[in-house]
Amino acid sequence: MTTPALLIRGAAPYGEEPADVLVADGLIAAVGVEAAGHPAAADATVLDASGLMLLPGLVDLHTHLREPGREDAETVETGSRAAALGGYTAVFAMPNTDPVADTAGVVEQVFRLGAAVGLVDVHPIGAVTVGRKGERLAELTAMATSAAQVRVFSDDGDCVSDALLMRRALEYVKSFDGVIAQHAQEPRLTVGAQMHEGDWSARLGMTGWPAVAEEAIIARDCLLTDHVGSRLHVCHVSTAGSVQVLAAAKARGTAVTAEVTPHHLILTDARAEGYDPVFKVNPPLRTDTDVAAVRQALADGTIDIVATDHAPHAQQDKECEWDHASPGMLGLQTALSVVIETMVHTGALDWRGVARVLSENPARIGGLTDQGRPVAVGEPANLVLVDPEARWTVRGAELASLSANTPFEGVELPGRVVTTLLRGRPTVLDGVLVDPAGAGA
Numbered sequence: 001m002t003t004p005a006l007l008i009r010g011a012a013p014y015g016e017e018p019a020d021v022l023v024a025d026g027l028i029a030a031v032g033v034e035a036a037g038h039p040a041a042a043d044a045t046v047l048d049a050s051g052l053m054l055l056p057g058l059v060d061l062h063t064h065l066r067e068p069g070r071e072d073a074e075t076v077e078t079g080s081r082a083a084a085l086g087g088y089t090a091v092f093a094m095p096n097t098d099p100v101a102d103t104a105g106v107v108e109q110v111f112r113l114g115a116a117v118g119l120v121d122v123h124p125i126g127a128v129t130v131g132r133k134g135e136r137l138a139e140l141t142a143m144a145t146s147a148a149q150v151r152v153f154s155d156d157g158d159c160v161s162d163a164l165l166m167r168r169a170l171e172y173v174k175s176f177d178g179v180i181a182q183h184a185q186e187p188r189l190t191v192g193a194q195m196h197e198g199d200w201s202a203r204l205g206m207t208g209w210p211a212v213a214e215e216a217i218i219a220r221d222c223l224l225t226d227h228v229g230s231r232l233h234v235c236h237v238s239t240a241g242s243v244q245v246l247a248a249a250k251a252r253g254t255a256v257t258a259e260v261t262p263h264h265l266i267l268t269d270a271r272a273e274g275y276d277p278v279f280k281v282n283p284p285l286r287t288d289t290d291v292a293a294v295r296q297a298l299a300d301g302t303i304d305i306v307a308t309d310h311a312p313h314a315q316q317d318k319e320c321e322w323d324h325a326s327p328g329m330l331g332l333q334t335a336l337s338v339v340i341e342t343m344v345h346t347g348a349l350d351w352r353g354v355a356r357v358l359s360e361n362p363a364r365i366g367g368l369t370d371q372g373r374p375v376a377v378g379e380p381a382n383l384v385l386v387d388p389e390a391r392w393t394v395r396g397a398e399l400a401s402l403s404a405n406t407p408f409e410g411v412e413l414p415g416r417v418v419t420t421l422l423r424g425r426p427t428v429l430d431g432v433l434v435d436p437a438g439a440g441a
C-alpha cells in the first residue's frame with residue numbers, strides 16, 4: 001500500500017523560516033519553493049501547517065511498554081498510541097517485562113509486536129544480565145544479531161551494581177557498537193528508600209535515597225568505560241552532583257551520554273508532602289537545586305537527551321500506601337510539553353535544541369540511522385508538527401496509555417502535537433490517532 005503524497009504548507013522547520021515540505025514515498029521529496037511545483041505535488045494532499053513547528057519525529061530512548069507480562073498496565077499497542085500522540089516515531093522498550101527481555105526470542109517478540117502495530121518503531125532494549133538478576137550476563141550477542149538488532153542493553157529498574165559484570169558487559173557490546181544504559185543506583189545505599197534523602201524525607205519520616213547513591217555509580221561506570229574503551233549511557237540523571245561527575249568525565253573524553261526525564265526537569269521532592277504515590281519514582285524527585293542543575297546541563301550538552309522513562313502502572317499498584325506503591329510515572333504524551341515549558345519558555349533551548357535532545361541525539365545514541373535525521377530532501381519522512389501556542393490540560397483518563405499515573409493531572413501545559421508522520425504516513429492527524437490499515441481499532 002502506498003501512502004499518497006503530502007504537501008505540508010507553511011510550517012517552520014526547527015522554528016525557523018516557514019517552508020513548504022513535500023513528502024512522497026516515505027521520504028522528504030522537496031523543501032521550500034520547489035515543493036509546490038514538484039511533479040509529486042500534483043495529486044498530493046495539502047496540509048495547512050502555518051504557525052506550526054516542524055521537527056524530526058521524536059525518539060524515546062527509555063520507555064516501559066510492559067508487554068509481555070503486565071498487559072493490564074500497558075501493551076505495545078497502547079504504548080505505541082501514546083507515543084505517536086506524543087510526537088514520537090521511535091521508542092526503545094525497556095526489558096523489565098515478564099519474562100524479562102534477556103533472550104533473542106523475547107526481544108524479537110517485542111520487535112514484531114511493535115511492527116505489527118505500526119504506529120511507531122519499537123526497538124527492544126535487551127537485559128544486561130539473565131533475568132535482570134545481576135548474576136551473569138545475558139546473551140547480548142544473540143540479541144544483537146537477532147531480527148531486533150538490539151544495540152542498547154539495560155537492567156533498568158535495577159542497577160548493574162557488580163563492577164565485574166558491568167566491566168564485562170561494557171567489553172561485550174564494543175564489538176557491535178552497543179551501549180550499556182545504566183540505572184545508576186548503589187543498592188546498599190538505597191535499602192528501603194522511598195524518596196530523596198533530604199529535608200522533606202526527614203520531615204515526612206520516609207527512608208531517603210541519597211544523591212550519592214546515583215553519583216557514585218556514575219563515577220565508577222565512567223571510569224570503567226574509560227578503562228574498557230566502551231560506551232556508556234546513564235539513565236534518568238537526577239542530581240546536581242551527577243551533572244558534575246558527567247561534566248568531568250566528558251571533559252576527559254569518556255564516551256558517556258546521559259538522559260534526564262521530563263519529571264526531573266520540573267518536579268521536586270516537595271511533591272511527596274501529600275503522600276500521593278503518583279509522585280513516587282526512581283530515581284526520586286530531587287530538590288530545586290537539582291532541577292536547576294539538570295536544566296542547565298541539558299542546555300549546555302552535559303546531559304544529551306530527554307528520555308521519558310514512561311512507566312505505566314496499574315491502578316492497584318499506584319493507588320495504595322506510598323511504601324507499597326510501584327515507582328514510576330507516565331511520560332510519552334507530556335514530555336514535549338514539559339520540555340517546552342521548562343526549556344523553551346525559559347530561553348534555555350531553542351527549537352533546534354529541542355530537535356537535538358528529543359530526536360537527533362537519542363537516535364544517535366541508540367544507533368538508529370533512519371530517525372532523528374535532518375528535515376532535508378532525501379531523508380526519511382519521520383516528522384512531527386507542533387502547535388507551540390496551544391495549551392491543554394492533562395487528564396490521565398484521557399491519555400492513550402492503559403494506565404493513568406500522570407504526575408500532571410489537571411495541569412495546563414503548553415504545546416500540542418498536531419501531526420506525526422512515520423515514513424510519510426500520518427499516525428496522528430489534527431491531534432487524532434490514525435490507525436494503520438489492518439492494525440484494528
Ligand SMILES: NC(=O)N[C@@H](CC(=O)O)C(=O)O
Pocket residue numbers: 064096156157158183280281282283309311312326327328329
Ligand atoms: N522509573 C521508575 O520508577 N520505574 C521504572 C523502572 C526504572 O526506570 O527504574 C518502572 O519500570 O516502573
Ligand SMILES: [Zn+2]
Pocket residue numbers: 156157158183235236282283
Ligand atoms: Zn531506572
Ligand SMILES: [Zn+2]
Pocket residue numbers: 062064094156157309311
Ligand atoms: Zn525506566
